[in-house]
Amino acid sequence: MSRVAERIISVGGGKGGVGKSLVSTNLAIAMAQEGRRVVLVDADLGASNLHTLLGLERPGPTLQSFLEHEVESLEEARVETNVPGLSLVRGASAVVGSANISHGQKQRLLRHLRDLTADVVVVDVGAGTGFNQVDLFDVGDLKLAVMTPQLTSIQNAYAFVKGTVYRRLGRLMKTHGLEGALAEKHDGPGHEMASLRAVLRDVFAASPALEAEVRRELSRFRLRLFGNQVYDPREAGVFRAVGKMMTDFLSVAAPLLGFARASRLMHDSATQRRPYLLLAKHEESALALRAAARALLQEPLEEESPSVGRGVPAPMTAETAAA
Numbered sequence: 006m007s008r009v010a011e012r013i014i015s016v017g018g019g020k021g022g023v024g025k026s027l028v029s030t031n032l033a034i035a036m037a038q039e040g041r042r043v044v045l046v047d048a049d050l051g052a053s054n055l056h057t058l059l060g061l062e063r064p065g066p067t068l069q070s071f072l073e074h075e076v077e078s079l080e081e082a083r084v085e086t087n088v089p090g091l092s093l094v095r096g097a098s099a100v101v102g103s104a105n106i107s108h109g110q111k112q113r114l115l116r117h118l119r120d121l122t123a124d125v126v127v128v129d130v131g132a133g134t135g136f137n138q139v140d141l142f143d144v145g146d147l148k149l150a151v152m153t154p155q156l157t158s159i160q161n162a163y164a165f166v167k168g169t170v171y172r173r174l175g176r177l178m179k180t181h182g183l184e185g186a187l188a189e190k191h192d193g194p195g196h197e198m199a200s201l202r203a204v205l206r207d208v209f210a211a212s213p214a215l216e217a218e219v220r221r222e223l224s225r226f227r228l229r230l231f232g233n234q235v236y237d238p239r240e241a242g243v244f245r246a247v248g249k250m251m252t253d254f255l256s257v258a259a260p261l262l263g264f265a266r267a268s269r270l271m272h273d274s275a276t277q278r279r280p281y282l283l284l285a286k287h288e289e290s291a292l293a294l295r296a297a298a299r300a301l302l303q304e305p306l307e308e309e310s311p312s313v314g315r316g317v318p319a320p321m322t323a324e325t326a327a328a
Protein backbone atom coordinates (compact mmCIF):
# COMPACT_ATOMS: atom_id res chain seq x y z
CA MET A 6 0.00 0.00 0.00
CA SER A 7 1.32 3.47 -0.78
CA ARG A 8 2.08 6.11 1.81
CA VAL A 9 -0.98 8.24 1.73
CA ALA A 10 -1.23 10.24 4.94
CA GLU A 11 0.47 13.46 3.95
CA ARG A 12 1.09 14.77 7.40
CA ILE A 13 0.96 13.01 10.74
CA ILE A 14 0.64 15.21 13.78
CA SER A 15 1.16 13.44 17.09
CA VAL A 16 -0.08 14.98 20.32
CA GLY A 17 1.54 13.90 23.57
CA GLY A 18 3.01 15.26 26.75
CA GLY A 19 3.42 12.55 29.33
CA LYS A 20 0.96 13.73 31.94
CA GLY A 21 -2.73 12.85 32.07
CA GLY A 22 -5.39 15.52 32.46
CA VAL A 23 -3.43 18.35 30.87
CA GLY A 24 -5.71 18.56 27.83
CA LYS A 25 -4.11 16.38 25.15
CA SER A 26 -7.46 14.95 24.13
CA LEU A 27 -9.26 18.30 24.06
CA VAL A 28 -6.41 19.91 22.16
CA SER A 29 -6.03 17.10 19.61
CA THR A 30 -9.78 16.92 19.01
CA ASN A 31 -10.18 20.65 18.54
CA LEU A 32 -7.09 20.95 16.34
CA ALA A 33 -8.48 18.17 14.16
CA ILE A 34 -11.82 19.99 13.93
CA ALA A 35 -10.10 23.27 13.04
CA MET A 36 -8.10 21.50 10.30
CA ALA A 37 -11.23 19.88 8.87
CA GLN A 38 -12.89 23.30 8.89
CA GLU A 39 -9.90 24.57 6.89
CA GLY A 40 -10.97 22.11 4.21
CA ARG A 41 -8.58 19.24 4.92
CA ARG A 42 -9.52 15.56 5.09
CA VAL A 43 -8.57 14.71 8.65
CA VAL A 44 -8.44 11.44 10.52
CA LEU A 45 -8.21 11.70 14.28
CA VAL A 46 -6.83 8.59 15.95
CA ASP A 47 -7.53 7.87 19.59
CA ALA A 48 -4.36 6.02 20.48
CA ASP A 49 -4.72 6.47 24.21
CA LEU A 50 -4.66 2.74 24.61
CA GLY A 51 -5.75 2.60 28.21
CA ALA A 52 -8.16 5.52 28.56
CA SER A 53 -9.67 6.53 25.26
CA ASN A 54 -12.45 9.09 25.16
CA LEU A 55 -12.32 11.06 21.93
CA HIS A 56 -15.63 9.52 20.81
CA THR A 57 -17.21 11.09 23.90
CA LEU A 58 -15.63 14.49 23.23
CA LEU A 59 -17.05 14.30 19.70
CA GLY A 60 -20.46 13.14 20.89
CA LEU A 61 -20.30 9.80 19.10
CA GLU A 62 -22.00 7.06 21.02
CA ARG A 63 -22.97 4.75 18.18
CA PRO A 64 -21.28 1.37 18.32
CA GLY A 65 -18.78 0.63 15.61
CA PRO A 66 -15.23 -0.45 14.96
CA THR A 67 -12.47 0.77 17.26
CA LEU A 68 -8.72 0.66 17.41
CA GLN A 69 -9.19 -2.60 19.31
CA SER A 70 -10.96 -4.10 16.28
CA PHE A 71 -7.86 -3.28 14.25
CA LEU A 72 -5.41 -4.55 16.86
CA GLU A 73 -7.33 -7.82 17.13
CA HIS A 74 -7.60 -8.24 13.36
CA GLU A 75 -11.37 -7.93 13.28
CA VAL A 76 -10.68 -5.41 10.54
CA GLU A 77 -7.56 -5.73 8.47
CA SER A 78 -6.69 -2.06 8.06
CA LEU A 79 -6.85 1.02 10.22
CA GLU A 80 -8.69 2.64 7.34
CA GLU A 81 -11.59 0.24 7.92
CA ALA A 82 -11.70 1.14 11.61
CA ARG A 83 -12.50 4.79 11.03
CA VAL A 84 -15.97 6.23 11.43
CA GLU A 85 -17.40 9.52 10.22
CA THR A 86 -18.04 12.24 12.78
CA ASN A 87 -20.59 15.05 12.74
CA VAL A 88 -17.87 17.43 11.56
CA PRO A 89 -17.59 17.38 7.76
CA GLY A 90 -14.16 16.18 6.65
CA LEU A 91 -13.29 14.65 10.01
CA SER A 92 -13.32 10.94 10.73
CA LEU A 93 -12.25 9.16 13.88
CA VAL A 94 -10.56 5.92 14.75
CA ARG A 95 -12.15 5.38 18.12
CA GLY A 96 -10.13 4.04 20.98
CA ALA A 97 -10.66 0.73 22.65
CA SER A 98 -13.13 1.84 25.28
CA ALA A 99 -11.33 1.45 28.59
CA VAL A 100 -11.01 -2.32 28.41
CA VAL A 101 -8.71 -3.49 31.19
CA GLY A 102 -5.55 -4.74 29.57
CA SER A 103 -6.08 -2.81 26.35
CA ALA A 104 -3.05 -0.65 27.18
CA ASN A 105 -0.81 -3.68 26.84
CA ILE A 106 -0.17 -4.18 23.18
CA SER A 107 2.56 -6.37 21.80
CA HIS A 108 5.56 -5.10 19.88
CA GLY A 109 4.08 -6.57 16.69
CA GLN A 110 0.74 -4.85 17.26
CA LYS A 111 2.49 -1.55 17.82
CA GLN A 112 4.59 -1.87 14.66
CA ARG A 113 1.46 -2.67 12.65
CA LEU A 114 -0.32 0.35 14.10
CA LEU A 115 2.60 2.66 13.30
CA ARG A 116 2.64 1.40 9.70
CA HIS A 117 -1.08 1.76 9.22
CA LEU A 118 -1.15 5.34 10.50
CA ARG A 119 0.87 6.32 7.45
CA ASP A 120 -1.43 4.31 5.21
CA LEU A 121 -4.57 6.23 6.17
CA THR A 122 -6.09 8.12 3.26
CA ALA A 123 -6.04 11.67 4.56
CA ASP A 124 -4.46 15.06 4.24
CA VAL A 125 -3.76 15.04 7.94
CA VAL A 126 -3.73 12.36 10.62
CA VAL A 127 -3.88 13.64 14.20
CA VAL A 128 -2.84 11.09 16.81
CA ASP A 129 -3.73 11.48 20.48
CA VAL A 130 -0.94 9.36 21.95
CA GLY A 131 -2.37 9.41 25.46
CA ALA A 132 -0.73 9.76 28.83
CA GLY A 133 2.33 7.96 30.11
CA THR A 134 5.97 7.78 29.12
CA GLY A 135 6.15 4.14 28.11
CA PHE A 136 7.55 2.96 24.79
CA ASN A 137 4.07 2.85 23.26
CA GLN A 138 3.49 6.55 23.87
CA VAL A 139 7.04 7.52 22.93
CA ASP A 140 6.94 5.58 19.65
CA LEU A 141 3.51 6.94 18.76
CA PHE A 142 4.75 10.45 19.49
CA ASP A 143 7.84 9.90 17.38
CA VAL A 144 5.77 8.79 14.36
CA GLY A 145 4.49 12.38 14.00
CA ASP A 146 6.00 14.48 11.22
CA LEU A 147 5.14 17.25 13.65
CA LYS A 148 5.05 16.46 17.35
CA LEU A 149 2.97 18.62 19.62
CA ALA A 150 3.71 18.49 23.34
CA VAL A 151 0.78 19.74 25.41
CA MET A 152 1.40 21.02 28.91
CA THR A 153 -0.06 23.26 31.59
CA PRO A 154 1.95 25.80 33.57
CA GLN A 155 2.00 23.45 36.55
CA LEU A 156 5.42 22.18 37.53
CA THR A 157 4.32 18.54 37.42
CA SER A 158 3.11 18.92 33.84
CA ILE A 159 6.26 20.75 32.79
CA GLN A 160 8.45 18.04 34.32
CA ASN A 161 6.50 15.25 32.65
CA ALA A 162 6.49 16.99 29.27
CA TYR A 163 10.24 17.54 29.43
CA ALA A 164 10.85 13.92 30.42
CA PHE A 165 8.55 12.74 27.66
CA VAL A 166 10.33 14.75 24.97
CA LYS A 167 13.69 13.68 26.34
CA GLY A 168 12.60 10.04 26.25
CA THR A 169 11.53 10.42 22.63
CA VAL A 170 14.75 12.15 21.55
CA TYR A 171 16.91 9.58 23.34
CA ARG A 172 14.97 6.66 21.93
CA ARG A 173 15.32 7.96 18.41
CA LEU A 174 19.04 8.63 18.79
CA GLY A 175 19.47 5.33 20.61
CA ARG A 176 18.26 3.57 17.45
CA LEU A 177 20.73 5.49 15.35
CA MET A 178 23.58 4.68 17.76
CA LYS A 179 22.64 1.02 17.60
CA THR A 180 23.12 0.94 13.84
CA HIS A 181 26.69 2.08 14.58
CA GLY A 182 27.22 -0.55 17.27
CA LEU A 183 27.14 2.15 19.95
CA GLU A 184 23.93 1.29 21.79
CA GLY A 185 25.59 1.93 25.16
CA ALA A 186 26.69 5.46 24.29
CA LEU A 187 23.41 7.04 25.21
CA ALA A 188 21.79 4.53 27.52
CA GLU A 189 24.44 4.28 30.22
CA LYS A 190 24.96 7.95 30.65
CA HIS A 191 21.48 9.23 30.34
CA ASP A 192 20.07 7.54 33.40
CA GLY A 193 23.09 7.59 35.67
CA PRO A 194 23.22 9.75 38.79
CA GLY A 195 24.16 13.34 37.99
CA HIS A 196 23.19 12.87 34.35
CA GLU A 197 19.54 13.88 34.58
CA MET A 198 20.44 17.35 33.39
CA ALA A 199 23.52 16.61 31.30
CA SER A 200 23.10 18.09 27.86
CA LEU A 201 22.95 15.73 24.93
CA ARG A 202 26.08 17.41 23.60
CA ALA A 203 27.95 16.63 26.80
CA VAL A 204 26.66 13.05 26.84
CA LEU A 205 27.83 12.48 23.27
CA ARG A 206 31.06 14.46 23.43
CA ASP A 207 33.36 11.43 23.30
CA VAL A 208 31.33 9.75 20.58
CA PHE A 209 31.47 12.86 18.41
CA ALA A 210 35.16 13.35 18.97
CA ALA A 211 35.70 9.81 17.69
CA SER A 212 33.25 10.07 14.79
CA PRO A 213 32.43 13.43 13.16
CA ALA A 214 30.38 11.53 10.56
CA LEU A 215 28.09 10.23 13.27
CA GLU A 216 27.76 13.73 14.66
CA ALA A 217 26.48 14.89 11.27
CA GLU A 218 23.93 12.08 11.27
CA VAL A 219 22.78 12.96 14.77
CA ARG A 220 22.34 16.57 13.75
CA ARG A 221 20.30 15.57 10.72
CA GLU A 222 18.12 13.35 12.88
CA LEU A 223 17.55 16.18 15.37
CA SER A 224 16.69 18.69 12.67
CA ARG A 225 13.95 16.31 11.49
CA PHE A 226 12.53 16.20 15.01
CA ARG A 227 9.85 18.82 14.49
CA LEU A 228 8.62 19.54 17.97
CA ARG A 229 6.09 22.22 18.86
CA LEU A 230 4.70 23.16 22.26
CA PHE A 231 1.15 24.07 23.18
CA GLY A 232 0.17 25.41 26.59
CA ASN A 233 -3.19 24.71 28.16
CA GLN A 234 -5.21 25.63 31.25
CA VAL A 235 -3.53 29.01 31.54
CA TYR A 236 -5.13 31.30 34.13
CA ASP A 237 -2.93 34.30 33.59
CA PRO A 238 -1.15 34.99 30.28
CA ARG A 239 1.99 35.85 32.25
CA GLU A 240 2.21 32.14 33.08
CA ALA A 241 2.94 31.41 29.43
CA GLY A 242 6.58 32.36 30.00
CA VAL A 243 7.07 28.95 31.57
CA PHE A 244 6.30 27.27 28.22
CA ARG A 245 9.00 29.31 26.51
CA ALA A 246 11.38 28.46 29.34
CA VAL A 247 10.82 24.74 28.96
CA GLY A 248 11.22 25.13 25.19
CA LYS A 249 14.58 26.76 25.79
CA MET A 250 15.59 23.90 28.08
CA MET A 251 14.70 21.41 25.37
CA THR A 252 16.86 23.35 22.93
CA ASP A 253 19.76 23.74 25.34
CA PHE A 254 19.76 20.22 26.75
CA LEU A 255 18.23 18.10 24.01
CA SER A 256 19.34 20.09 20.95
CA VAL A 257 15.86 20.26 19.44
CA ALA A 258 13.98 23.42 18.48
CA ALA A 259 10.79 23.70 20.55
CA PRO A 260 8.80 26.80 19.58
CA LEU A 261 5.56 27.57 21.39
CA LEU A 262 2.60 27.45 18.99
CA GLY A 263 0.23 29.08 21.39
CA PHE A 264 -1.77 28.46 24.52
CA ALA A 265 -5.37 28.11 25.61
CA ARG A 266 -6.73 29.59 28.77
CA ALA A 267 -8.55 27.68 31.42
CA SER A 268 -12.08 28.12 30.17
CA ARG A 269 -15.45 27.20 31.51
CA LEU A 270 -16.65 26.38 28.01
CA MET A 271 -13.68 24.12 27.38
CA HIS A 272 -14.38 22.35 30.63
CA ASP A 273 -18.09 22.03 29.92
CA SER A 274 -17.54 20.83 26.35
CA ALA A 275 -16.33 17.47 27.66
CA THR A 276 -19.43 17.00 29.80
CA GLN A 277 -21.79 18.23 27.11
CA ARG A 278 -20.16 16.03 24.44
CA ARG A 279 -20.02 19.03 22.14
CA PRO A 280 -16.57 19.96 20.87
CA TYR A 281 -15.29 23.23 22.26
CA LEU A 282 -14.71 24.82 18.85
CA LEU A 283 -18.36 24.25 17.95
CA LEU A 284 -19.46 25.92 21.20
CA ALA A 285 -16.97 28.79 21.30
CA LYS A 286 -16.39 30.56 18.06
CA HIS A 287 -14.69 33.72 19.24
CA GLU A 288 -13.14 32.95 22.60
CA GLU A 289 -9.45 33.74 22.78
CA SER A 290 -8.61 30.07 23.29
CA ALA A 291 -10.64 29.06 20.25
CA LEU A 292 -8.65 31.55 18.18
CA ALA A 293 -5.41 30.22 19.65
CA LEU A 294 -6.38 26.65 18.72
CA ARG A 295 -7.30 27.68 15.18
CA ALA A 296 -4.02 29.57 14.79
CA ALA A 297 -2.09 26.52 16.04
CA ALA A 298 -3.99 24.29 13.59
CA ARG A 299 -3.09 26.58 10.68
CA ALA A 300 0.55 26.70 11.74
CA LEU A 301 0.66 22.89 11.87
CA LEU A 302 -0.88 22.67 8.40
CA GLN A 303 1.47 25.21 6.88
CA GLU A 304 4.73 24.01 8.37
CA PRO A 305 6.88 22.69 5.51
CA LEU A 306 8.09 19.13 6.01
CA GLU A 307 11.08 19.15 3.67
CA GLU A 308 14.58 18.56 4.96
CA GLU A 309 15.55 22.14 5.68
CA SER A 310 12.60 23.45 7.58
CA PRO A 311 12.52 27.28 7.52
CA SER A 312 11.45 27.25 11.15
CA VAL A 313 15.04 26.38 11.95
CA GLY A 314 16.20 29.81 12.84
CA ARG A 315 13.63 30.31 15.56
CA GLY A 316 15.27 28.68 18.55
CA VAL A 317 17.88 26.81 16.54
CA PRO A 318 19.73 24.13 18.45
CA ALA A 319 23.32 25.07 19.09
CA PRO A 320 25.81 23.41 16.75
CA MET A 321 26.86 20.08 18.17
CA THR A 322 30.55 20.28 17.42
CA ALA A 323 33.03 18.79 19.82
CA GLU A 324 34.33 22.29 20.58
CA THR A 325 30.99 23.70 21.63
CA ALA A 326 30.31 20.56 23.63
CA ALA A 327 33.55 20.98 25.50
CA ALA A 328 32.85 24.66 26.16
Ligand SMILES: Nc1ncnc2c1ncn2[C@@H]1O[C@H](COP(=O)(O)OP(=O)(O)O)[C@@H](O)[C@H]1O
Pocket residue numbers: 020021022023024025026027028132233234235265266267268269271272273275
Ligand atom coordinates in the same frame (compact mmCIF):
# COMPACT_ATOMS: atom_id res chain seq x y z
N1 LIG B 1 -8.39 24.88 28.77
C1 LIG B 1 -9.14 24.21 29.66
N2 LIG B 1 -10.02 24.88 30.44
C2 LIG B 1 -10.77 24.23 31.34
N3 LIG B 1 -10.73 22.92 31.56
C3 LIG B 1 -9.89 22.19 30.81
C4 LIG B 1 -9.05 22.79 29.82
N4 LIG B 1 -8.32 21.81 29.25
C5 LIG B 1 -8.67 20.67 29.85
N5 LIG B 1 -9.61 20.88 30.80
C6 LIG B 1 -10.22 19.91 31.70
O1 LIG B 1 -9.31 18.82 31.88
C7 LIG B 1 -9.95 17.61 31.57
C8 LIG B 1 -8.96 16.67 30.96
O2 LIG B 1 -8.67 17.06 29.65
P1 LIG B 1 -8.21 15.97 28.59
O3 LIG B 1 -8.12 16.64 27.27
O4 LIG B 1 -9.05 14.76 28.68
O5 LIG B 1 -6.74 15.65 29.14
P2 LIG B 1 -5.72 14.52 28.72
O6 LIG B 1 -6.16 13.97 27.41
O7 LIG B 1 -4.39 15.20 28.64
O8 LIG B 1 -5.73 13.50 29.80
C9 LIG B 1 -11.10 17.98 30.66
O9 LIG B 1 -12.14 17.07 30.75
C10 LIG B 1 -11.49 19.34 31.15
O10 LIG B 1 -12.40 19.23 32.22
Ligand SMILES: [Mg+2]
Pocket residue numbers: 022025026027049052131132
Ligand atom coordinates in the same frame (compact mmCIF):
# COMPACT_ATOMS: atom_id res chain seq x y z
MG1 LIG C 1 -6.68 12.01 26.94
